[in-house]
Amino acid sequence: MIEFEEVSYGYSGGGALLSDVSLKLAPGSFHFLTGPSGAGKTTLLKLCYGALVPTQGRATLFGADVRAMTRDDVAEARRRIGVVHQDVQFLDHMNVVENVALPLMVSGRTTDVQDIADLLEWVGLTGQTDALPPELSGGERQRAALARAVILSPEVILADEPTGNVDWEMSLRLLQLLVELNRMGKTVLIATHDMNLIRQAKAQVQARVLRISGGRVLLAGADL
């Protein structure tokens, strides 16, 4: 599905942020990616959805080498990967429903209005359908982002610090939604430094915890 073989990445003007990273996100798996701020969690996620190309090594998205992919290929791959950012990005001139339906719009697909209503109900945003993104709270924005990430029923969900700007109660709610998606067969990768969240998740689902340290990705041990 998403596979890295000895992948390294460094931004121009700096050294390698990630070195010799090898990992495989198997279908239906649940992963946490942890590590201190600036360790490269967001960079690794960007490599996972083709926003960055490895400076060394080989990254494959759904069997295709990222280096050989055209921009259209990357766009197609992103329709199979739902992404939730910490600083959720919406089109501020469009309301919640339009933002959530954006992936449908850009891919030329249609869906039943009731399906979108059900999706918004699932994330608890039934009362905010006509609201503009700036009118939403942090938690509502995260849930709207999650709804947008899953509307095309992607195979993989990538979440970058999805609970970074919300309280603990909302964090648990978001985690619950991600666990539900995993139970539906979706592959989930969450980048977070919130150890409590990871512990909470491990009580509900079999999750692998990866830690970025010194540019390398390691499987976390018994401290979790």
Place this chain on the structure above:
Amino acid sequence: MRARLAPLFALIGGDAQADRVVPPTGFTANLTVFSSGAMAFLAVFALALSLATGRLAEQWGDALAQSSTIRVSAPEGQMDQQVIAVMDVLRTTPGVADARVLTDEEQRALLEPWFGPDLPLDTLPIPRLIEVIEEGDGYDPEGLRQRLAGEAPGAVLDDHTRWRDPLVRAANRLRMLGAISIVLIAATTGTIITLAANAALAANAQVIHVLRLVGARDSYIAGAFVRRFTLRALIGAFAGMLAGVIAILLLPSADVGGGFLTGLGFQGWHWALPFAIPLLAALVAFAATRRAANTTLRELS
């Protein structure tokens, strides 16, 4: 061919949803509409000027091409004989419709601007002038010259070639200048729209980022910008063209006294030509925005 025109068909077909994803931006919208309108207004005048000057020069050329002059210079006593000989030659020359000797009054009128009204023509050795009117494709000037040399050695044929050629050249140059002006106007429009499109793309970098994040292809993102700028250019240019045509209509009607200035305008089917200007502006905007969008999207990768 069909594949090449596909983006144009998609543009005409439109995509209301795609149009919604890019927020309307007042500054670039106004700039595009205004510049397209102003350029279309100027293009109408460039077109009118080019057509009018070309028409005028053609008229001059045609008028001179249908007539010529024979100047007979001969010693006193031989003048009448040579004039008669020239007229005899002209009567049997194919392509000559009519020929007549200018009267003393006509010759005096021709010379009056230089010598005043009291010119004593009969005391001066002034050549006789014969006006020749051509028909059909005209006569063979070289053949006529040779016959005149044999029958009336004092006769010199002036077929106005030396006057007509510069006019024909001027006509062609003026047409070319008009075409160059329209090309320059189109290029300027394209440049302004490219700048406006680049500004809009830069202002909407975040929108582009979000669209890419959710799987939008570059063609979809570019299409949203291209469609918007093309339609703005079309609307602006149509308004500018209408204003230009109205301004031309309000000019005084053509008359002989007004000469060139009152002849500035369109005649016959030429009135349809200004309506091609908005289409040209839309085509220029389409190409300019598409190029700008593709370049920006490539750079943002």
